Amino acid sequence: MMGEILVHPTFDQLAPMRAQLTAMLEPEHALKTERLQDLRLAVSEATTNAIEAHGRAKTEVPVKVSVSITKNNVVVKITDRGTGFDPSKLTAHPPVTDPKRLEYERGLGVSLMRTLTDGCDISSNAKGTTVTLTMLR
Amino acid sequence: MIRQASCFGCFGELGLQSVSQPTFEVAHHAGWAVMRVSGEIDMATAPQLRHHVVTVTTDTPDGLVLDLNSVDFIDSTGLGVIVGAARRMRMNDADFRIVCAQAHLVDLFRITRLSEVLDLFETLEEAFVDIDPTVDWAGA
Secondary structure, eight states, rough: OOEEEEEEESSGGGGHHHHHHHHTTTTTTTTTTTHHHHHHHHHHHHHHHHHHHHHTTTOOOOEEEEEEESSSSEEHHHHOOOOOOOOOOOOOOOTTTSSSGOOSSSSOOOHHHHHHSSSSEEEEEEEEEEEEEEEOO | EEEETTSSSSSOOOOOOOOOOOOEEEEEEEEEEEEEEEESSSSTTTTHHHHHHHHEEEEEOEEEEEEEEEEEEEOEEEHHHHHHHHHHHHHTTTTEEEEOHHHHHHHHHHHHTTGTSEEEEESSHHHHHTOOOOOOOOTO
């Protein structure tokens, strides 16, 4: 099964997007509940970044969330038309033992995407970014 | 506005779907503030959480308990607000505790390792046991 959600690039569309994603995956019994929650959060993080990218690029074209369910996995691709970024230049947080850790309120999103999914690939160039999230079934 | 397409040929404009807004209830007891949060906390709603946290911490309570047991969803933005709340309270030499029994949220604190720098409790009763164990939080 394949499906697609086109998300207007405003943050108030995140919750409806998550609801729609859940509505697509639940009837298919694509993932167990806790794995679905993990994927929902990872997709929300990626879509948040995509909406921010559209804001910086001053474009109102929708962010595309493509869902593919196969026998072996669930793959969600989040594609934006932002100006791209270099994933290798993401700054790491200080270790939790460092008191300065509490000064970092942002920057957990990509780390969460990588931790919560079985695969997280980020492909980015000046024309946009595609995040591919994979969950094994 | 969201549109959905699928392999079954359905392509309809769903429009803006109504999503319940988060709620923030604040109570005070023994110099502490307790904030019960419900709903979904993401980039759209985290500013509301931040506003309420700042309002509560400006009154410099002895401690703040953030009750997340009715939170349906929280993302890294929401976690960031919680980190900011912890920092504000510690700058004021005040205590900060989180009530959270939902496995998925507890996992989130664990995998981000925030559970190592924040004090997590399963219930309000547990969070207050060394402050005032006599309070009936179920009826509060």
